[in-house]
Amino acid sequence: MASPPVAAGLSGATVLGPSLEEGMERRSLRPRIADVAREAGVSKTAVSFAFNSPERLSADTATRIREVADTLGYRPNPVARMLTQRQTMTLGVLTPQALAVIFSNPFFALFSEGVANAAEDLGYELHFISPLQGSLALAVERSTVDGVVAIGLSAEHPEVGQIRGAGLPMVLVDSDDLPEHSSIVVDDEAGARAAAEHLLALGHRDVLVIAVEGPAAASGEPGRHGVSERRLRGYRAAFAAVGTRLAKDHIVAGRASIDGGSSAFQRAWGQGIRPTAVLAMSDAMAIGAMRAARELGLRVPDDLSVVGFDDIDLAGHVDPPLTTVHQPIRKKGADAVRLLLAEMDQRGTHRPEHLRLATRLIVRDSTGPPPRRASQAGSGAP
């Protein structure tokens, strides 16, 4: 009943293909909104309303349309919707490292957890943006997101300009050198300083620093990587305060992973460096250093004290439990999303915010006084 004049739209409109009335022999398997409209004898608009603002239709019509849509197996095409609404309901997490590197880094896992939780709650999907076939620019160009949380991206990355050019809201994490974007950092310097002071107070003077290598520097140099710089500054400040300083050859760098820390320690050892303590810039590296030390016959903390950074979940569970600098990683992710959404809500009018979260030293069992016997390769104070 109520079957309206079955003109089926577009009466005389040129040639539309012969198979119009012999059922749904369309090239595409998926029915489109026009198919539903035709089948239900209404306009495309009505179908759209049935899904998005049913109150604009009579209850009867709305349910009938939805029934037809159901039997046809119709699902609105999300890409088309994105195009008209000019938003994708997707947030991007931008990292200059390859995805594979990200996932092998427990720090990122925690950070992503924070981001994911916040994004999920707010109904946003998550899209990881990282170099595609070696090109971060390509990945950015392809990505369809409403906003970007960029982590570990400093001012020198050209992609920053690309994103601004695209008019995308962006929040920087672990970098605040672009004042026009909101940012969130932790107090790396204070945390690092506390870590170094802890070792100095225990009596250590011969300390090896294991830094996270910069994105460019594939080996050796700590690099410009903002985070590493800030932490190094903290370490140095503590040493300066007791009238000594870190020897240049006592700073090595490696990948931010267990293996990276392990091989960095071995490398230093191979160069004859015999520290009584290690300051590692990430927990993963600290764990690696402990492993390497154990393999060299050193006991932690009796022969060697080790301090990490980050306080990942695992830090309390390794043997011995790791002394480390806690930073609220999950919170950092969640806050980044909140800042981003604030920026997205009020394009332009919103003044960028710059958050700095506190760090604090967690003393566990991987640190103790230096061994009695003088350190072998002394560069320390007498």
Added chain:
Amino acid sequence: MASPPVAAGLSGATVLGPSLEEGMERRSLRPRIADVAREAGVSKTAVSFAFNSPERLSADTATRIREVADTLGYRPNPVARMLTQRQTMTLGVLTPQALAVIFSNPFFALFSEGVANAAEDLGYELHFISPLQGSLALAVERSTVDGVVAIGLSAEHPEVGQIRGAGLPMVLVDSDDLPEHSSIVVDDEAGARAAAEHLLALGHRDVLVIAVEGPAAASGEPGRHGVSERRLRGYRAAFAAVGTRLAKDHIVAGRASIDGGSSAFQRAWGQGIRPTAVLAMSDAMAIGAMRAARELGLRVPDDLSVVGFDDIDLAGHVDPPLTTVHQPIRKKGADAVRLLLAEMDQRGTHRPEHLRLATRLIVRDSTGPPPRRASQAGSGAP
């Protein structure tokens, strides 16, 4: 020179807005293809060609168009491109768990690493699909991907139908109960059996199984979770082969995390269960069980042997190094992507493939013979 008749298209075409010739006072900040076309004095088609098939234009025109585009800061809108090309160059990773759960699980990290590597190489972006505001269906509906790698999704999940309805190619990981989709599993049963046989050979009879709880069962029951079932079958087969069996109260379940394993062991202990060995269905849980055991004053492996499953990177680094069942997690991710792309390349014509990867037992130091004294709460053989 060569400046063609500057009719600038659409001569008399109704009203287009007064601000047409007074510069780019468009509502949208981003220039569109039409802006470039107008500015360069060519058609939209030409601009499109300049980017996608420059060989169809004279070299001069192509470069000129690109220069204009550059000064205007034009970037093709990726969403519009997706719509016309009907592909997004994005792969989805579908999981029934929340993203936050995913990232806290080292198994997923490794798997994602494998997926990410393969996807990146092939020029695909990665999109994680997991419940949005509690609804996986919503996330699937929203997602714009060319294909899906589904992990831990079994036949009973209604989303499977949803994806098939959308006509999306899909590969199942850790589940092969949908023959019409390609799948990739590991030989869980054989691996589990090897683990149990190892303990039995050492003389253990009183063994606690710590299972991964099913998605539904929030506590207690191992649940229908295919993987858990298969591993349990393996354990049981080994016990049956020596003429004994696993007591029902010796099977507990928990979340697949360190804490999950820890609390599962404590729960069993609280119920008076005093096993000489533990079979954990994931390394994270095994590590948690070791921690709980240590807190209860048990030494591993002297008082308690522990076997894990997965062989995550960490397994060899904990104390004591964990005996576990190795499965090629990264490879699983990479292979899943390969299968998916095969299916995407040859829609329909491609017969689904079903891969089964081998597992193998890695004996480290967390297992040894049971303690001399008879186990306190004996359900074992005399």
Added chain:
DNA sequence: TACGGTTCCTAAACCGGTTCACTAAACCGG
């Protein structure tokens, strides 16, 4: 009877690209 106000629905424009079908001009061999 004319009028204003609802209710329910539609045609057409639009989002921002790509692509199909076609043409004007240049080129080319005979």
Added chain:
DNA sequence: CCGGTTTAGTGAACCGGTTTAGGAACCGTA
């Protein structure tokens, strides 16, 4: 100088939705 092929570029249709502006039908009222 002719017919055929290339070359370089165009206009319009199209991808699959949403949205704007408005129309027909019906109601109650003056």
